[in-house]
Amino acid sequence: MSGLGVVSPSVSARPARRLMHGSEAIAEAMIAAGCRFFAGYPMTPFTEVLEEMARKLPDVGGVCMNAESELEAVGMAWGAAATGTPAATGSTGQGLSLMQESLAEITLARLPLVVLNMARGQGDYWQATRGGGHGDYRHLVIAPVDVVEAVELVQSAFHLAATWRNPVVVMGDYYLAHTARAVSVAPIDPGPAPPNDWALTGKSGGTGRAKLVSFLGSVKQRDDVGYDLAVHYRACAEHTAAMLRDVPPQVEEGLLDDADVVVVAFGTPGAYVRAAVRSLREEGYKVGWLRPVTLVPFPSDAVAAAGRRAKAVAVYENNAGQMVDDVRLAVLGAAPVEFIGGLSLDPSGFGIAPDLDVGLLRRRILDVVERHG
Amino acid sequence: MSGPRHPPIVPTDGPPNAPARLVDDFTPALVDVGAHQLCPGCGEPIALRSLMEAIDELELVDRTIAVFGIGCYTAFSNNLDVEVLQALHGRAPSVATGAKRARPDTIIVTVQGDGDMVSEGLQEVLHAAARGENITCVMLNNGVFGETGGHMSAATVLGQRTKTSLEGRDPVAHGRPILLADLVARLDGAAFVARCAVNSAGTVARTRKALLRALDTQRAGAGFSFVEILTMCPTGWFVETAEAPRYLAEHLGAVHFSGVLKDIRAEDGTPA
Numbered sequence: 193m194s195g196l197g198v199v200s201p202s203v204s205a206r207p208a209r210r211l212m213h214g215s216e217a218i219a220e221a222m223i224a225a226g227c228r229f230f231a232g233y234p235m236t237p238f239t240e241v242l243e244e245m246a247r248k249l250p251d252v253g254g255v256c257m258n259a260e261s262e263l264e265a266v267g268m269a270w271g272a273a274a275t276g277t278p279a280a281t282g283s284t285g286q287g288l289s290l291m292q293e294s295l296a297e298i299t300l301a302r303l304p305l306v307v308l309n310m311a312r313g314q315g316d317y318w319q320a321t322r323g324g325g326h327g328d329y330r331h332l333v334i335a336p337v338d339v340v341e342a343v344e345l346v347q348s349a350f351h352l353a354a355t356w357r358n359p360v361v362v363m364g365d366y367y368l369a370h371t372a373r374a375v376s377v378a379p380i381d382p383g384p385a386p387p388n389d390w391a392l393t394g395k396s397g398g399t400g401r402a403k404l405v406s407f408l409g410s411v412k413q414r415d416d417v418g419y420d421l422a423v424h425y426r427a428c429a430e431h432t433a434a435m436l437r438d439v440p441p442q443v444e445e446g447l448l449d450d451a452d453v454v455v456v457a458f459g460t461p462g463a464y465v466r467a468a469v470r471s472l473r474e475e476g477y478k479v480g481w482l483r484p485v486t487l488v489p490f491p492s493d494a495v496a497a498a499g500r501r502a503k504a505v506a507v508y509e510n511n512a513g514q515m516v517d518d519v520r521l522a523v524l525g526a527a528p529v530e531f532i533g534g535l536s537l538d539p540s541g542f543g544i545a546p547d548l549d550v551g552l553l554r555r556r557i558l559d560v561v562e563r564h565g
Numbered sequence: 566m567s568g569p570r571h572p573p574i575v576p577t578d579g580p581p582n583a584p585a586r587l588v589d590d591f592t593p594a595l596v597d598v599g600a601h602q603l604c605p606g607c608g609e610p611i612a613l614r615s616l617m618e619a620i621d622e623l624e625l626v627d628r629t630i631a632v633f634g635i636g637c638y639t640a641f642s643n644n645l646d647v648e649v650l651q652a653l654h655g656r657a658p659s660v661a662t663g664a665k666r667a668r669p670d671t672i673i674v675t676v677q678g679d680g681d682m683v684s685e686g687l688q689e690v691l692h693a694a695a696r697g698e699n700i701t702c703v704m705l706n707n708g709v710f711g712e713t714g715g716h717m718s719a720a721t722v723l724g725q726r727t728k729t730s731l732e733g734r735d736p737v738a739h740g741r742p743i744l745l746a747d748l749v750a751r752l753d754g755a756a757f758v759a760r761c762a763v764n765s766a767g768t769v770a771r772t773r774k775a776l777l778r779a780l781d782t783q784r785a786g787a788g789f790s791f792v793e794i795l796t797m798c799p800t801g802w803f804v805e806t807a808e809a810p811r812y813l814a815e816h817l818g819a820v821h822f823s824g825v826l827k828d829i830r831a832e833d834g835t836p837a
Contacts, residue, residue: 229667255666260692264659267689269654271632271663274650275671279663297653390662394671397647398595398626404642406651414641417599419643 206378213372214364217503218308219244220377221343222280228254229272229279230510231265235287237366237542238310239390243280262290270294273303274464276404278390281310282362285316291326295359300407300428301510302390304353306346307331307361310369313543314459317514320361321487330432332439333357333487335363335459339373345485346378349384357390357434358542363487366542367460369548413434443494447473451480452462452565453497455557456519457508458484461533461548465508468553477561480523487515499523504564506557509533528564532556570612575577576594591791593617595626597644606795606806608813609638609705611763612772615794617645619776625672625784634677634686636703637712642676655686658693672701672783679706679720683745684778687719690749690791697754697788701779704745706741707798708817716802722820726803742820746793750826756788758827762795762818778837781794787830795821820822 212220218241222230230249232242242256245366255272259265262283273522274509283291288309320333332352332550335509336342342364349360398498404412409419410427444462447469448454457465461496462483469481480563482498484491495518499505500556507516513531520529568806577580592599595617603608609738620629626767627693628646629787633642642649652660657675665673682704683691703791709727710716717734720742724733736740750758759775762768772794779790797809833835 229663230664248598257662257666259659260688262654264662264692265688267656267659268663268666270652270656271650271660271665272667274660275630275664275667277667279667294653294656297590301651358639386795391670392630392648392650393668394628394630394648396627396628400646403648406649408639409643412597413762414597414644414650416600416602416641416644420604 195307196385199540204218207221207376209374209376211372211374212339213240213366215240215344215370215378216244217339217343217373217375218346218364219373220284220342221285221339222306222350223248223252224308224379224487225347225379225457226278227280227350228252229269229277230254231257231259231268231281231285233259233265233283235284238283238287239311240369240548241308241310241492252388258291258445262421263285266291266294270298270303272321273298273305275394276388278359280306280308285309285311285319288316288319292324292328294329296323296329297407298357299331300327300328300425301405302357302410302428302431303405304357305359306349306353307359308364310362310364310366310368310543311543313522314365314461314510315438316363316565317487317509317511320363321508324395328429328494330436330488332358332360334360336368336483336486337459337462337483338370339368340375342368343377347380348382351385352439354385354388356439358435363459366423366544405528436489439527441489441491442483443491444483445494445498446480447497448482449503450478451501452503453506453557453561454502455479455481455508456484456495456513457481461508461510464548468550470556471550472554472557477558479557479561489563490518490522495519495522495527499526502527504560506532506560508553508556510536510543530560532560577825579605589601594621595646595746597646602640603637604800606799606809607637608643608707608763608796610800611769612705612796614770615763615773616676616776617647619780620647623777623780623784625780626729628670629672629674630664632657632664632673632675635673636678636681636705638676638678647831654681656689657681658686658689658698658700658702661699661833662693662758665698672780674780674836675702677698677702677704678711679704679708680710680718683719683743687743687774689743694749694752694755694789694791699783699788701783701784701790701792703758703776704793705796706793706817706821707796707801709798709801711798711801715803718822720745721791722816724810725792726818744821746791749791755827756792756829757782757790759791759820759825760793760795760823762813762823764797764813764818771823777828778828781832784828793821795823
C-alpha cells in the first residue's frame with residue numbers, strides 16, 4: 193500500500209473556463225498541484241475554501257478533515273506533511289494566530305506545507321512576513337491580486353514548499369475568496385522537485401536507520417546525549433538564508449519609467465491602485481505603480497530602483513501601516529516614503545467596502561503628487 | 566557448542582578484583598542505548614521499553630511511526646529504532662491523526678505525559694478518541710511535570726506535594742485531578758482503554774499485555790486505543806528512589822485505578 197503521495201499533473205487539454213468564485217478556484221488549483229490532504233476550521237472568509245476541499249478532495253482520493261480547532265487543523269496538516277503527502281491548511285489571520293506555535297516548529301522540522309490566509313483586510317502582513325511564532329524561521333509569502341493570478345500562484349506555492357521543505361503562505365482576502373471570475377484551472381508543470389526520501393512511511397523502522405522528522409534535529413544522534421539544538425538551529429538558519437537568496441522575488445510594475453510618484457500596494461488593493469494610477473496617467477500625471485507579488489522574499493531591488501527614479505513613494509495598505517516598513521527599508525532614504533492607506537472602515541470587520549474606492553485612492557495619490565511632483 | 570551456559574563464579578568474600586561490567590546485553594532490539602539519562606528510579610524508561618517490546622513482538626516495526634510529545638521521555642525519541650515524528654506539547658493526537666489519515670497502512674502511536682496530554686492538550690486526545698481515530702495513544706502519568714522540575718499537573722492527586730502545590734494539592738485552591746482513562750472510556754469512538762503501572766514486575770507484565778492489546782486493536786482497524794501508564798517520578802515527588810514504587814501504589818495508584826476500562830473487541834468475543 194502507498195500513501196496519498198504526489199500525483200503528477202496529468203497532461204491534458206486545458207480545461208474550459210468556468211465561472212468560479214475564488215474559494216472554488218483556489219481549491220481546484222490546490223488539487224491540480226497535487227494537494228491530497230487538507231484540514232481546516234470554519235472562519236469567514238476562509239470557510240468556503242474548506243467547503244470546497246471537503247467536497248472535492250475525496251473525489252481524487254484525498255482527505256479533508258473537519259478539525260475541532262485551528263490548533264488541530266495545523267497539527268493534522270503537520271502529520272500528513274510528515275508522510276510526504278502534499279498538504280495544506282489555512283484560516284483567517286485570527287485563526288492563524290492560533291496556529292503560529294505549530295507553524296514555527298513545522299518550519300524548523302523542515303516540512304513542506306501550504307498555508308492559506310483568507311484575511312480580513314490587510315492587518316496580517318506582519319504576521320505573515322515576520323512570522324507570529326517563536327524562534328528563527330521564515331515563511332515564503334505570496335499575495336495574488338485576483339482569482340486568475342491565485343490559480344497560478346497557489347500551484348507554485350506547492351512547488352516552492354516541496355522544493356524548499358518550508359511552509360509557504362498564500363495571502364488572500366474576502367475579495368479573493370468571494371469574487372467570481374471565469375477561470376481555467378490547468379495543472380502547471382513546475383518541473384521536478386527534490387525527492388522526498390525524508391518522509392515517514394514507517395518502513396525504516398528496525399533497520400538501524402529509522403527516520404526522524406523533528407524540530408529538535410534532522411537525524412537521530414543514536415547516543416545517550418541527545419539532540420544538539422545549536423547544530424540544528426544553525427543548519428535551519430543556513431537553509432533559510434539560501435531560500436531567501438535563491439527564490440526570485442516577483443513584482444508587477446507599471447508606468448514607472450518617468451514616474452515622479454510610485455504607488456506600492458499588494459494583494460487586492462493592488463488592482464485598485466493600478467486603476468487609480470492609470471486614470472491619473474490619462475490626465476497627464478506622472479505616476480506609476482509597483483505591486484509586490486512575493487512578500488517574502490520582498491522585491492527590495494525593484495522597490496529600490498523605483499525609489500531612486502521617483503520624487504516620492506506612496507504605500508497603500510488596508511491597515512495602519514505595515515508593509516510600509518519594508519518599502520522604507522528598500523528605498524533607504526532615496527526618496528520620501530508616505531503611507532496613504534489606513535485601517536478598514538468596514539463595520540463588519542471583514543475589510544471590504546468602502547475602503548477600496550478608486551476615487552478615494554486618486555485623491556490620496558494626487559495629494560502626494562501635489563506635494564512632491 | 567551445546568549444553569547449559571553457566572555464568573562465571575564471582576567470589577563475594579572480598580572486594581571485587583575488577584570493575585563491574587556488563588556480561589550480557591539486555592537492551593531491547595528497538596532501543597539503541599543501554600543506559601538512559603533520566604533520573605534514577607524513573608518509570609518512563611520501563612514504560613517505553615515495554616512499548617518497544619510490544620511493537621517488536623507484533624512485528625509492526627516496519628510500519629510504525631511514533632509521535633512524541635514534549636516531556637522527559639522526549640529524550641528517548643533519539644534512541645529508538647522506530648520512525649519518530651516529534652510533535653508539540655499537547656498536540657501529538659492531531660499530528661498522529663494527519664499521519665494516519667494520509668497513510669492508513671501505518672501503525673501510529675503517540676507517547677505523551679500527563680502534563681502534555683491532560684494539562685496542555687486535553688481536547689486533542691478527547692477529539693481523537695471521539696472520532697474513533699485508528700491510532701494508539703500512550704500516556705505516561707506520573708502526576709507531575711517532571712521535566713520542568715516537579716510542578717502540579719491536571720493529573721496530580723489531592724494531597725500530592727509539588728513545587729507549585731507545596732502543602733499538597735488542595736481541591737479548593739487547585740481543583741481536582743482529571744482521571745483521563747475514565748474520561749476517554751466514556752467516548753463511543755474509544756475501542757480499548759486501559760490504565761496500568763510500572764511499579765512492580767507484575768504491573769509491568771500487565772502493562773505489556775495492555776500495550777499488545779492496544780496495538781492489536783489498531784492493527785485490526787477497530788478504533789481508538791488508549792493506554793495510561795502510571796510511572797514513578799521520585800525526583801518530582803520528593804521521595805527516595807527506592808520508595809517511589811510504593812508511593813505510586815499508595816498515592817497515584819489509589820486514585821488513578823488500574824485495569825482494563827473498555828475493550829469492545831472482548832465484548833464482541835475477539836480474544837485478547
